[in-house]
Amino acid sequence: MAGSARHNTRAARRPGKTGAGAVAKGTKVAKSRTSTKAAATTPKPSPRRGAAARTAPAAARTAPAAARRPAADVPALIAALARTWPDAVCELDHQNAYQLLCATILAAQSTDRMINTLTPALFARYPDARALAAADPAELEVLVHRSGFFRAKARSLLGMARAVVERHGGEVPRTMAELVALPGVARKTGNVILGTAFGQADGVVVDTHVTRLAARLGLTTHTDPVKIEQDLMAALPRPAWTSFADRLIWHGRRVCHARAPACEQCTLAPLCPSASVPAAR
Known part of the structure; x- marks a missing residue:
């Protein structure tokens, strides 16, 4: 009989599907639902630029209607x-897609007016992608020095020219995917080339x-x-x-x-x- 009493005591302590145990569980669920609802209605901060902004859902990236100007x-x-x-029109002086691509790369953190003063000598020395691909880096740096960030830009020009020669037979590619795969070329530059040089509205x-x-x-x-x-x-x-x-x-x-x-x-x-x-x- 004592064993039976101990068995009943353990059973009473064990949480069941009814009674006080069920009430506690139900209370916990209600709390969870309340927290979820509160979280859903809590304004989220604007996403930062970079990876967080790229992965944020569309609703989180949209500004509240009250904050928008008409x-x-x-x-x-x-x-x-x-x-x-x-x-x-695009104000970078050029005669073909190769020249426009070079000028657009150089125009980063500079002005079109400045770039137009140095590209005549650049294009006279390197009239096409094959000539530029074989350029001496030090000589190229001298030619683009006044554009600012000249070492980085010289590297981009060399990398771009070599990729154009190796991948595209010396011809500037005509798709956004191929353009942005070139060194020194991002989507803005790709849009300049496609829209201005090739008349393609890709963006x-x-x-x-x-x-x-x-x-x-x-x-x-x-x-x-x-x-x-x-x-x-x-x-x-x-x-x-x-x-x-x-x-x-x-x-x-x-x-x-x-x-x-x-x-x-x-x-x-x-x-x-x-x-x-x-x-x-």
């Missing part, structure tokens, strides 16, 4: 830019001017160039991708400056949600 009327914006800058060039103006016009809330490009590709008709970027760059250089935008003289002011908000410029 976007400019895109068709009206395209028309206004076309009227204002009908002759806007939208996003430089510092496009980044600034796209934000001021309410076309994007992002600062990452890849996400800005995705927003612009979604907002613009494909035939306008290349010309829109060229005209926006011209407008940024001549009117919508970084520090002091000339809103009073801007033909886009009636369409721009930032034109009357000095603090947001």
Whole structure:
């Protein structure tokens, strides 16, 4: 009988599917559900640039509606830019895709005006990818010195030229995948080459001017160039991708400056949600 009592005592201590044990378990589940619901409604911080931003879900990358500026009327914006800058083109001097590729690599952290002063001598010395691939690094560094970061740029030019010769028979490739596989070439450069040299609208060039103006016009809330490009590709008709970027760059250089935008003289002011908000410029 004593053994039976001990058995019953152990059974009473063991959590079962009913009784106090069930209540505790149910309480724990309710707490878990409450925590999950609270977590789902807690605002998440904006993702940082880099790996965290790339892996964040689309919902987490989207700014709250209240934080967005109203976007400019895109068709009206395209028309206004076309009227204002009908002759806007890439301002890097070039005669072929090879020259444009070299000039675009050199233009990083520099200006088109500066690059245009040194490329005539560069192209006279190395008229094609095969000649550049065989260049003496020290001599090449002297030719591109004034572009800034000349050692890194010389390495990129040499690597690019050798890859073009080895992989593509000396001809600049015509696909984004092949272009961005070249040393010194990222998506921005690829878009310049495809859109300007080959007339292919594969994406939208996003430089510092496009980044600034796209934000001021309410076309994007992002600062990452890849996400800005995705927003612009979604907002613009494909035939306008290349010309829109060229005209926006011209407008940024001549009117919508970084520090002091000339809103009073801007033909886009009636369409721009930032034109009357000095603090947001």
